[in-house]
Amino acid sequence: MKPLLLALPAIGALTFAASGMAAPAEQPGEKIYKARCAACHSVAKGDGPGGMAPNLAGVVGRKAGSSEFKSFSPALKKSGLRWDRKNLDAYLKSPTKTVPGTRMMVSLPDDKQRADVIAFLASQK
Template identity: 45%
Template sequence: MISNMIHATAANAAGRITAPALLAILVPFAGLFYPVSGAAQEADGQRLFQQRCATCHSMEPGQRKMGPQLLGIVGRTAGSVEGANYSGAMQSSGIVWDRQSLDTFLTAPRQMIRGTRMTVSIPDAAQRAAIIDYLESQSPD
């Protein structure tokens, strides 16, 4: 199948496959064989965190913004950062944050915890995964 696709799209007038045309076809498949490194994924997660989350949340201990600091969020009980301004719904949720609960929450915060003050959702699953990977990679130690 790929061979037919290559010949149909990469052959020049003489019926020969040109190198630039072959590269244009094969490069998109390279990611299947060479997955993105963990460092690259973490950098992407950090970038997405800065773009999507950092307006309201910090990764610095003790630094408060509109939302609580998120350093060490994985394994922490929701609504438990001392001094943060949580909704009653968040404080009484009983959630212990893990990968699945963060994914569900970031998909639709107000559907998971009615009454939360969190308004930002991240509908793209790959972006959510990258942000969660970044959050998991950060620890208070």
């Protein structure tokens, strides 16, 4: 199912191209999200808990480990974090330092990229 989700942006671009309309511009964080996060995380509303990582639609403001996703690490569930911009920034910079025992190993060490991804995630309600 993941390959289909990853193919949808290309299908959308073809639809816009065929109609003569320009495709909507990507937010800076969306491009980074697609390159670094989308292989594991979805932001599609209604995508449910499937996949190898939690759906990130509406993640900003949510309590860590509280979505329908069933495979959160015990460390993340017990972290007590709420995903505000500050906590997301720290976690994305160094997941294993922010929540020792987390299963997420991918980090975004670049400050601007993290800020852009967090802004993109905040727009995905």
